[in-house]
Amino acid sequence: MAQSELKITHVVFDVDGLILDTERVYTECLEEICGESGHQYTWEIKARQMGMKEHESAKLCIDELNLPLTVEEYLNKLRTKLAQKLPSAQVLPGAEKLIRHLHSHNIPIAVATGADNWGFEKRVSGHKELFSLFSHSVLSSSDPEVKYGKPAPDCFLVCAARFKDTPDPQQVLVFEDAPNGAEAGLAAGMRVVWVPDPRADRSKLGGKVDLVLESLELFKPECFGLPPYPNS
Numbered sequence: 001m002a003q004s005e006l007k008i009t010h011v012v013f014d015v016d017g018l019i020l021d022t023e024r025v026y027t028e029c030l031e032e033i034c035g036e037s038g039h040q041y042t043w044e045i046k047a048r049q050m051g052m053k054e055h056e057s058a059k060l061c062i063d064e065l066n067l068p069l070t071v072e073e074y075l076n077k078l079r080t081k082l083a084q085k086l087p088s089a090q091v092l093p094g095a096e097k098l099i100r101h102l103h104s105h106n107i108p109i110a111v112a113t114g115a116d117n118w119g120f121e122k123r124v125s126g127h128k129e130l131f132s133l134f135s136h137s138v139l140s141s142s143d144p145e146v147k148y149g150k151p152a153p154d155c156f157l158v159c160a161a162r163f164k165d166t167p168d169p170q171q172v173l174v175f176e177d178a179p180n181g182a183e184a185g186l187a188a189g190m191r192v193v194w195v196p197d198p199r200a201d202r203s204k205l206g207g208k209v210d211l212v213l214e215s216l217e218l219f220k221p222e223c224f225g226l227p228p229y230p231n232s
């Protein structure tokens, strides 16, 4: 840790593609929805959607592919499909170990996601105990205080402000998978660990974030001044 860097005191987690394996679910659902009108859902579009608020994300996909759907129609189709698949989403490797470790050391942890209330409920329904360890969750698509979704810093700033002891953004560590999310964390003035999809273009963000990891399993808390895992 460089001398000028303040100690990390608080940690904020993204959810989709970081804690839960839900990005695969979104891809499956959106491939089906786009395919119904003969369009192909691409990684290029998905990479731009990840982390956005639901409405903005829907509009982006509809506009890019000229889908014959309104935003409401797109979201209704998506929700019908997500309702079947989100509750069985699995926790990604390394996430549970890290969350429980930080919680056991009384490091305040919270969640900041692009999801809405409905979708968040579906995501956590199978993992209630694990998500109960977070101090609070900021859901960008439903939270009136989050004016702009990722890549804007709003959800992370709102999240930091809701910790009891309102940390300085420089003392908050953000874990993200989405390019929009990593940018949002940086824009909030926070430290960022980026765990990108293997298809993500790392050229722009790779040099800006504090750390890029293939998997949360490889994270070493002591590198950020946090307590090390036992027996490490």
Ligand SMILES: O=c1[nH]cc([C@@H]2O[C@H](COP(=O)(O)O)[C@@H](O)[C@H]2O)c(=O)[nH]1
Pocket (backbone or CB within 6 Å): 014, 015, 016, 017, 023, 026, 027, 030, 046, 049, 050, 051, 052, 053, 054, 055, 057, 058, 112, 113, 114, 115, 116, 119, 150, 178, 181
């Ligand atoms: O393939 C997609 N992935 C993700 C999103 C958007 O990203 C949000 C998840 O963001 P986060 O990783 O910040 O939780 C979803 O709720 C949705 O709004 C999307 O539209 N399409």
Ligand SMILES: [Mg+2]
Pocket (backbone or CB within 6 Å): 014, 015, 016, 017, 018, 050, 051, 176, 177, 178, 181
């Ligand atoms: Mg994510």
